[in-house]
Amino acid sequence: METDEFIKAIAFNVVQGRVEAEDEGFDDGLEGQPGVTELVNEALENGVEPKEIVIEALTKSMEEVGEKFERNEYLIPDMLASAECVGVAMDILSPHLIKAGVKSKGKFVIATVAGDLHDIGKNIVAIMLKGAGYQVIDLGTDVSVDIIISAVKENEAPFIGLSALLTTTMRVMGEVVNKLEQEGLRDSVTVLIGGAPTSAAFAQEIGADAHCKDGFDAIDVLKTMAA
């Protein structure tokens, strides 16, 4: 395959949400054909530039997926499947991009706060962020304030995403913000919060930078902040 063909095939499979060959796509009859994993590896072996894969295949195809979602052609599982494809592709491409001096959109530390084991929303946001080109450091669930702060320091992460589903655990988000201030990190880190009981008013109350109602909102908020 030529470079153009690789780019087209990767983009097509991102839109189809096919991580690997055995995956079904949005359309019928694709099972068994190479998915994003196989195609990205093959493209690299054939000398396709990693940067070109990111810009021409991954970014553009995710834009198309976003448009399909807007038009109600795609539902959340379709969107997540595509985002997961991009995430997997980014894992394969990262070492090559670093070698080539290409930077990610930034490191994003994400966690469900201490006392809370709910992670569906947090996982969706993580997949979407990875698909959007962020380097996601997922700390999991029931994560203490100290571990979150250490991860931010260790990774020099400019973004934190905090999630909680319980009214009893959401207050921990405020503790994270306070700790960032105490450690002198508050100005260098953007704090996004989300989860069913949270709101824009709560974000303001605890001093977070933004409340995101879902993963799509998180990406929009980040885009607006970057602009």
Next chain:
Amino acid sequence: MIDTYREGVLVKPYERLSQEQVRLLDKASLSILADPGIWCYNERAAKLFQAHGAKVWEDEKSVSPCWRVTFPAGLVREAVAKAPTRLVLGARKPENRLLLDAEVPRVYFGSGSEANIWIETEMEEFVNAKDGNDKVNVPRFKELRGNSALLSRAAKLCDRLEHLDFFIRPLNIQDPEITPENHDINKFFASLNNITKHVQAGLTTLEKLNDVVRMAEIITGGAESLRENPVVSFIACVFKSPLQIVDDTAEKAFAIVESGLPLVISSSPQGGSSAPIQEAGMVAQINAEILVGITLTQLIREGSPVLYGSVPVRARLDDLHDLYGCPEFNQYNIDCVQLARYYQVPCYSTAGVGDAKVPGMQALFEKLLTHLYMAMSGAQYIHYAFGLLDRTNTFCPVQAVLDNEQIGKIKHCLREPKVNQAEIDDMLRIVKKVMASSHRLYARFARKAMHRGDISNPYRFETKDLEDKVIENALDYMERLEAEPADHLDQATQDQIFKEVPGILPSLREVQTK
């Protein structure tokens, strides 16, 4: 028999009665037919029963000519056993045909009744007296007298409702030009010219049966094609409960059976007035009535296609009107479904009626109670299920749209479980895959099921804000459906029908737009 037909929903039947109870009811019905027997006001039927071994004598006390008939059990059993177990109800489009098989609990839902009133719905804006900026849209309802244009509109809408499997004219036509003589041809034409699904109705008069049959033959391409694809069928309430065969309906049954087209033998006693209110008594009596009706059809013509038509209702004890949306209604009806299955005759059953006068919470409760329960029974053919309000007195199209959504969800809910080795293997593979991933999220693997329609959609008329806009949303949806082009008969077919079947209103001609 046929390989293309509507899917309906194949259910695992919920059975209320034990087999022993079914046998007890069967025995009780035959006991009623042996003593006291029936009162038959139709001479032909009485003589036919007599010729086949029933004991028949003239009731001298009766003002109108009447024959008392008692039946030996063997006569009824033998005749009912001759009724076909399977039959096809045809349709203009082959994919809309219905395959009814007494041994297969495939459930179809359709409309019914012949209401005099059409309920039109409009949204009206109201302003809060305390705050002029606070406005709310409220549904308002207007009664219109049923006519042929509205019946055409109902048929056209019902063609668009994906969960409506057959069409029984839900509205009586009362145009000034409609007379008893031209009533049947106009109601059948208004229906057939606007819907591609099966059309069924009762006959107003016997005189126009041949014209209705000719109309259907023109549509299907001839007499033989019509019998293969009966796009129309009929309902006859041969019995007036309790236990009396009506003269003119019996004559209609003779003529319809002789025409070779399918017939529903329908009985609708009211528990508490024309039948016992107690379950055992009601079901024993209605079953006795239906068994005699089916016996009559098979004595007229062995093997004639017939449905076991049960519409048992309960009386309200405050005014003796029918009470549909109540537990006893379900109990009576499901018992009848089991009896029809016992006799191996496809069952015409009932659901979706209530006392509510307008769409809303009461209508939802009454309809859901019977729609769901009767679907679970595995009745092959459930009528009255779309748009009826105020018992069976009014037809409301927006209610039909709401019922369509509800029935769609019920059909989905009762689908066969998809649990087999291949599916289990697939699921185990997915569990392993997801648990090996960092995020442990199954969303991506919902896609296949989602795209092939295994996963239901949210309620179509939901509102996400702190308000209820179900009726408003349903009305919007209905307007969209009604704006779609209708599937009328082609011009040549319409021309031929108008030429050969006199008396159809010219206003019912339609221009083919598809």
